[in-house]
Amino acid sequence: MSLSLLNRYAFFAFCVLFTIAGLPFVAGHAWLWAVLLITGLLSAVGVNDLLQSRHAVRRNYPILGNIRYLVEAIRPEIRQYLLESDSERLPFSRAQRSLVYARAKNQSADKAFGTLTDVYQSGFEFIGHSMLPAAHVDPSAFRVSVGGPQCTQPYSASVFNISAMSFGSLSANAIRALNQGAKLGGFYHDTGEGS
Template identity: 40%
Template sequence: MNDFLNAIPSLPWWTWIFLFLFIVAIYDVFIQKRHTIKHNFPVVGHLRYWLESIGPEMRQYFVANNREELPFNRIERGWIYASAKKENNYEGFGSDRDLYAHQHIFIKNRMIGYQVPSDHPNKTEPNFIPCAKVMGAYNNRRKPFRPGSIVNVSAMSFGSLSAAAVEAMNKGVQKSGAYHNTGEGGLSPYHKHGGDIVFHFGTGYFGVRTEDGNFSMEKMKKLV
């Protein structure tokens, strides 16, 4: 025993590595029962699980391109980071964009810009982009409505948002010329801060129902 202990310091370094791998192999084959890969491929099987663990990072930095990840790709994250840090967030039109993709929107440069008529809304408000759809025009309603913006606030119930959030959104649509869909949670005072309102009521008739749960035209008229 003493001779063995005295010989330990003189063993080469690779002997310790071989001994460690031998112990790992014995454990993989005869002791652990969870992983079939480790049992069939002792020692080497650990490499497979290690590569699998760093797979997302490998794909993120070496495989996926700048516009391939979801829900936000590398270009979008970079823009968000730069905006949050108040750094330069300008983005040029690079060649890594798929200009022929379905519904891809981009700005085409012109040497001479289009001159709008003097009575055109964009003459006084260059950012005005009205909606192409006129609500009620197809059915010849007496008062058809054309939204002043193609970007609007979709239906979100007042029951799922705070009063401050509803108020902030309505003030925002008032400034941008958009409209605010109330969702099925009823029309609250926080929806009434100058922005256009689309009163959305579903089967629950929140705010416009009778005591027995039916629709009330009288309450509807009071709201409008």
């Protein structure tokens, strides 16, 4: 019998041997009942693990193999409460969820003295206010040329376009209205699936 085989069954063997060896001493030590009850139950779990054929982990590591399934069952809670930061989004961050809960209870969701969010990180957007209005710019100037000098049919595309939206959730009339607006503005409209 190899050493790795002994290691796999060591805890199971300890529980069985402790249960059997402890039975003669139960009468003299009342506290031993609780320990023998625990080791006896663990021994029964180990026997069940050895006899079952659905899970190789439980069969190869009796008793201890069950820890894997226990940890797997509570994995979402461990991640949510111990590992995940307040700004991770799947699908909503903890900060966003807290804001919704506060508003649902008619509590103030305002937090004074700044933010915990790094507003200078990539992907964080904000509007810089100006005291003076910007000079009027012709919307037709918001275009880019697609295709270089070697292109036989270069074309001009707008930088403002309408992205894809679900045809079923809007309606035919809404899609037509958006499409007509895109035509008037001279830009593209990705009508989405189904249209």
